[in-house]
Amino acid sequence: MLWIPGPTEVRPEILAECARPMIGHRSKACTDLIDRLNPGLRFAFGLQSDSTATVAVHTCSATGLMEAALRGAGPRILSVVGGAFAKRWGEIAISLGKQVVILDVEWGRAVAPADLRRCLEEHGPFDAVTLVSNETSTGTRTDLGSVSDVLDDFPGTQLFVDLVSYIAGAPVDFDVNRLDFGLAGVQKAFALPPGIGVCCVSERYLEGARKATNRGFYLDPVSFIDGHTKNKTPSTPAIGLYYALAKQLEDISSGATLPKCDAGKTGAAAWQARFAKHKRMQERTATWATSHNLELLPPMAEASPTVSCIRAGHVDVAAFAAALKTKGFEISNGYGPLKGATFRIGHMGDHTEAGLETLLQAADEALGEL
Ligand SMILES: Cc1ncc(COP(=O)(O)O)c(C=O)c1O
Known part of the structure; x- marks a missing residue:
């Protein structure tokens, strides 16, 4: 995935x-x-x-x-x-x-x-x-x-x-x-x-x-x-x-892509609910990073709601991404000069919060194995 x-x-x-x-x-x-x-x-x-x-x-x-x-x-x-x-x-x-x-x-x-x-x-x-x-x-x-x-x-x-x-x-x-x-x-x-x-x-x-x-x-x-x-x-x-x-x-406008907690929202309210879902996923990802003594590249107030760029710290990014891939999940290495120094998780689009939990659980396991 x-x-x-x-x-x-x-x-x-x-x-x-x-x-x-x-x-x-x-x-x-x-x-x-x-x-x-x-x-x-x-x-x-x-x-x-x-x-x-x-x-x-x-x-x-x-x-x-x-x-x-x-x-x-x-x-x-x-x-x-x-x-x-x-x-x-x-x-x-x-x-x-x-x-x-x-x-x-x-x-x-x-x-x-x-x-x-x-x-x-x-x-x-x-x-x-x-x-x-x-x-x-x-x-x-x-x-x-x-x-x-x-x-x-x-x-x-x-x-x-x-x-x-x-x-x-x-x-x-x-x-x-x-x-x-x-x-x-x-x-x-x-x-x-x-x-x-x-x-x-x-x-x-x-x-x-x-x-x-x-x-x-x-x-x-x-x-x-x-x-x-x-x-x-x-x-x-x-x-x-x-x-x-x-x-x-x-x-999106009819609310068909929203989680159950937002059932019934349509129009502008459905779009706002989609944005709120992205924000929750960003916050969850940041909390997960902190639990591994890792931190986001930008300050939290400037963190993207759709892409978390996490400083690699003690993590060997290539090995981590490879371990996750064997579990069926693809994340990205840092971009250009940030390769190896950061990794990126894209929590965007129709990804769900439940899906994010399965990714983060696999990430816990992958880090444990490393
Ligand atoms: C912020 C941003 N701008 C521009 C682009 C370029 O988009 P495309 O490759 O679809 O032309 C990308 C691609 O990842 C992007 O993330």
Whole structure:
């Protein structure tokens, strides 16, 4: 069973949606299918009922949507980098010829609002700030509220946020946190097979993007977002994954994926209950780590609700992961420079608290054997 930080386990009902008979992508059946996605996506991005933001889906992974976001952006980018995926934002911006300033943050820490403010003041003005809400490489969550508070004083600067391992695991509050481009793949807390990406954009992002030149073709944000608004796609979409996403969004909204204690919750309450489940699983994992004299890489207040990154301490990570694998459970070694120094448990998506207990019991046994 996959307890890595994504792709995560996919329910059989969702896999079955991927195996439905094909339909033409210009058919009414397909426009109806695209239409089914919007209500659930609006919940996932936490849009208010009067929100003017637009949700969209594209057939590419999250990295494709990072590139798409930047293709519609102005030239001056501030990239907040505290981990491997945040670094990717900066690399893509540089590859597109943007003028990029990197604000380096210690891996395992969220950006301090005062540092962000200082950088905006000293090196700005910027057209956009890029950051990662939940750095999968370090298990660190950045509080979007504290970032948007700073950006309130820089009204010309847009906010682009990678929500890859965050959305559907914790509240995004796109409008309240004044995001301009939020994006994610679907193989993390949405618990789908990988292959499509979801995004949400502000009105001002779209206005700016329409004026941007050299937006490319496949990753032109205006093309696929305008297409989605008309229930169309500019090229052939991954139809099986669209079916899977429609069912998963509807199942989350109807409360079908919730534990018994949350029975009867639907709509926004069901989404909140899903977020609360992730938080409980994070707390349980942290308690388990403490019981083995291990600690999280980030401070508890900045710990990710979906990915626990635990300092290895006395544990031989490779041997521990191998022992767990023989018991049927997969976890991840640390990412890049953190390999061997940390290990990561992905408690996201449709994983249950009962399932987490079986993992932690196996982890106890594995550590005992080592
Ligand atoms: C936070 C974050 N951003 C971006 C990505 C890249 O996603 P993809 O490989 O689906 O393009 C990942 C993948 O793990 C991620 O965890």
